[in-house]
Amino acid sequence: MLEIRNLHVAIEDGSKKILNGLDLTIHNGEVAAIMGPNGSGKSTLSYVIAGKPDYEILDGEILLDGENLLDMEPDARAAAGVFLAFQYPLEIPGVATMTFLKAAMNAQSRARGEGELKTPDFMRRVKVGAEKLGIPQEMLRRGLNVGFSGGEKKRMEILQMALLEPSIAILDETDSGLDIDALKIVSEGVNALRSADRSFLVITHYQRLLNYIVPDTVHVMSKGRIVKTGGKELALELEANGYADYVSDVAA
Amino acid sequence: MVAVKETVEQVKTLDVDQYKYGFSTDLEVDKAPKGLSEDIVRFISAKKGEPEWMLEWRLDAYKRWLTMTEPTWARVHYPQIDFNESYYYAAPKLNAAPKTLDEVDPAILDAYKKLGIPLREQEILAGVTTSKVAVDAVFDSVSVVTTFKEELKKAGVIFCSISEAIKEHPELVRKYLGTVVPVTDNYYATLNCAVFTDGSFVYIPEGVRCPMELSTYFRINEKNTGQFERTLIIAEKGSYVSYLEGCTAPQRDENQLHAAVVELVTMDDAEIKYSTVQNWYPGDADGKGGIYNFVTKRGDCRGANSKISWTQVETGSAITWKYPSCILRGDNSRGEFYSIAVSNGMQQVDSGTKMIHLGKNTTSRIISKGISAGRSQNTYRGQVSAHRKASNARNFTNCDSLLIGEQCGAHTVPYLESKNASAVFEHEATTSKISEEQMFYCRQRGLSAEEATALIVNGFVKDVLQQLPMEFAVEAQKLISISLEGSVG
Numbered sequence: 001m002l003e004i005r006n007l008h009v010a011i012e013d014g015s016k017k018i019l020n021g022l023d024l025t026i027h028n029g030e031v032a033a034i035m036g037p038n039g040s041g042k043s044t045l046s047y048v049i050a051g052k053p054d055y056e057i058l059d060g061e062i063l064l065d066g067e068n069l070l071d072m073e074p075d076a077r078a079a080a081g082v083f084l085a086f087q088y089p090l091e092i093p094g095v096a097t098m099t100f101l102k103a104a105m106n107a108q109s110r111a112r113g114e115g116e117l118k119t120p121d122f123m124r125r126v127k128v129g130a131e132k133l134g135i136p137q138e139m140l141r142r143g144l145n146v147g148f149s150g151g152e153k154k155r156m157e158i159l160q161m162a163l164l165e166p167s168i169a170i171l172d173e174t175d176s177g178l179d180i181d182a183l184k185i186v187s188e189g190v191n192a193l194r195s196a197d198r199s200f201l202v203i204t205h206y207q208r209l210l211n212y213i214v215p216d217t218v219h220v221m222s223k224g225r226i227v228k229t230g231g232k233e234l235a236l237e238l239e240a241n242g243y244a245d246y247v248s249d250v251a252a
Numbered sequence: 253m254v255a256v257k258e259t260v261e262q263v264k265t266l267d268v269d270q271y272k273y274g275f276s277t278d279l280e281v282d283k284a285p286k287g288l289s290e291d292i293v294r295f296i297s298a299k300k301g302e303p304e305w306m307l308e309w310r311l312d313a314y315k316r317w318l319t320m321t322e323p324t325w326a327r328v329h330y331p332q333i334d335f336n337e338s339y340y341y342a343a344p345k346l347n348a349a350p351k352t353l354d355e356v357d358p359a360i361l362d363a364y365k366k367l368g369i370p371l372r373e374q375e376i377l378a379g380v381t382t383s384k385v386a387v388d389a390v391f392d393s394v395s396v397v398t399t400f401k402e403e404l405k406k407a408g409v410i411f412c413s414i415s416e417a418i419k420e421h422p423e424l425v426r427k428y429l430g431t432v433v434p435v436t437d438n439y440y441a442t443l444n445c446a447v448f449t450d451g452s453f454v455y456i457p458e459g460v461r462c463p464m465e466l467s468t469y470f471r472i473n474e475k476n477t478g479q480f481e482r483t484l485i486i487a488e489k490g491s492y493v494s495y496l497e498g499c500t501a502p503q504r505d506e507n508q509l510h511a512a513v514v515e516l517v518t519m520d521d522a523e524i525k526y527s528t529v530q531n532w533y534p535g536d537a538d539g540k541g542g543i544y545n546f547v548t549k550r551g552d553c554r555g556a557n558s559k560i561s562w563t564q565v566e567t568g569s570a571i572t573w574k575y576p577s578c579i580l581r582g583d584n585s586r587g588e589f590y591s592i593a594v595s596n597g598m599q600q601v602d603s604g605t606k607m608i609h610l611g612k613n614t615t616s617r618i619i620s621k622g623i624s625a626g627r628s629q630n631t632y633r634g635q636v637s638a639h640r641k642a643s644n645a646r647n648f649t650n651c652d653s654l655l656i657g658e659q660c661g662a663h664t665v666p667y668l669e670s671k672n673a674s675a676v677f678e679h680e681a682t683t684s685k686i687s688e689e690q691m692f693y694c695r696q697r698g699l700s701a702e703e704a705t706a707l708i709v710n711g712f713v714k715d716v717l718q719q720l721p722m723e724f725a726v727e728a729q730k731l732i733s734i735s736l737e738g739s740v741g
Binding site: 052053054073074075077078082084089090092093094095100104105107108143160164 | 687688689690692693694695696697698699700701703707708710711712713714715
C-alpha cells in the first residue's frame, strides 16, 4: 500500500512550490489514475515518489507498506518495489539493452539479499516478455533506447516493468506520443501485470488511455493537491467538461 | 542539483587509495650512482656488457641531449625536473642474469604473482581461462625473464630483452634502432637513447604469423629511479604479431620518471597490433607522487599494404605525455589509434597521435575517448598530415570526451595539414557530461551511483575496448571502474 500524507514539495532552489499538502492512498491491487491540467504537479509527484534529486521536501511523508520512502536513495526505493515508467525514457549509448536489463535486475536482487539470476533464466524471461510486447530480439542488442522510436521506448519501459516486478508502478504519461496500435500493445502489457499485490499510479492528460487501462479510482489534481476523487466515471466527466471546474480559481 | 553537489564533495575527499598495485618489493639492488653524466652512460653500457658501437651511440645521444631543452607545449604543469636527483640504473642483485626462472629472486616472482602476471610456462599452459601469452618481465632496469622463447624460436620468432638482442642479434638492432624515432627526435627520446636500460625486442620473419600474443610487463620498484625502456618490433613481409604491454609502480611520495621509446617497423603486407594498458601510480589526491610518463611511440609502415594499430588504455601516471604515431610510408598502408584515457584526482593527461600520410592511398583511423573526473585535466592532441605525394589519403578522427563532476577539464587540440588536394580528412569531436537525468534513470532501475557511472562509462568506451584482445579487455574494463571509484556521489 502506498500512502502519501500532507506532502509539500518545492523545486530544489526553493523558487517555486509545486505540491501543496497532497494526500493520496493507493491500496494493493488498485489502479489509481491521476488526471489534471498542465502544471498541476503530476510529473513532480511521480519524480518525488521515485526520489529524483531536484526537489526539496518541505513536509509530509510517503510510505510504501509502512516504510518511509523519503529516507531512501532512489536505487533503494527501486529495490523496495517502486517503478517509474518515464515520460521521456533516457538513452544510454553503448550499453546494450540486454546488459542494462541484467544489471538492473541483479542490482535489485542483490539489494534485497537474493541471489543473482542465472543467465539462461534471465534470457528466457526477457525473451518471453519481449515477445508479448512485440519487441524484436535485435532491439535488445542495441544501445538502450538509442535510436528507438517514441513507441519503442515506451514498450521498453513496460518490458522493464514486467521484468522488475514492482509493487507500485507509476506510469508518467505513458500514452503521450503513442499511436492507437502502440497504445493497445502498451495497455495490454500493463493489464497483464495487474495483480492483487501490485498497485498502479497512472498519470495522464487524456481519458483515452483509461479506456484501455481501466482504473479503480480517478483523482483530479490541481495546484499540487488532489481536489476530487471518484470512480472511473469521473474520467468521462472530465473528458466531457474539461478541468475548468477544478482550476477556475487558479486563474489570476 | 543535489547529485552534482555530492559529486563535488566526494571528489574533495577523493583518495587514490584504490591503486591496487602500490606495494613495493624489498630487494638488494645494484644501483648506479645518483645523477646523470657521461660516466653514468658508460656505467649502464658496461653493466649491460654492450659492444662498443652501442656505447658510442649512447654517448652521442647524451651529448646531443645536453644541447636540447625540455618541451613546454603540452597542457601539463609540473615543477622543473632535476635530472641529477634520479638513479638511472637499478637491478636486483641476486642473479642479475638468470638463465631459468628458478634462478630468479623469489621476491620478484612473488611481485609478479601479486600483479597477476603468469611467468611459469606450465602454469600458463594449465590455465583454462587465458590463451597462451609469452611474457617479457622487466623489473626496474632489467628484464628478469622471457617466457616461451623456445617455442617461439621454432616459428622463427625472436622475442627477448633488448639487452640480449644487442648482444645476440646486433645486425638486426643496428639496422633498425633509431630509424623510426631518430636519436634527436625530442628531448625525452634523446635522453632515452643515452640511458635506456631494458625493454623488449621482437623480430617476426617473412610470412610468419606469430603463434601467440607477446607481452611485456614493466614494473618500476626502486625509489627515485627512472625507468627508460626501449622496445623495437620488426615485422617482415607478410608477417603478423599482436603485442601487449602493461605497467605498474609502487605508491611513493616522490615523482618518478618513465621515458620510453617504442619503435615499430612493418614491411610489405605486414601487420603489428600494439596494445597498452598503462597503470603507473597516479599520485595521491593532492597530486603528490606519481609517475611522470614521457613516452615516444612510433610505427613506420615502411612497406606497401602494411598496417600498424595502436590501442591504449591509459589510467595511471601523474603526467602522461604520449602520442603513439604512424608514418604511413608504404602505398596503401593503414594506421589506427584507439585510445581510452581516464584521469582522476590531480592527474594530467596530454595524449593523442600523429598520422603522417606519405604514400598513396594511405588510410588512418583515430578513435579517442577521454574521461575526466576529480580535478584532472585531459587533453587530446592529434596531428594528421598528408604529404604532397599522398594522393587519396584518408583519415577519420573521432574524439569524445566525458566529464564527471565540475572541477575537471577536457580539451581537444587537432592539427590538420594537407598538401595534397585529393586527401580527405574527417574530424568529429564531442564533449558530454554524464547527465543527472541519465543517472536518475539508472538509479530508478536499482543501480547504485557507482554502478550507474561504471555502466555509462563502459558504454562510452565500448568502441575502443572492442579493439583489445579478449583477456585484456576484461582487465581494462575493471581498471577503468577502479580508476573512477569515488568519483561520483
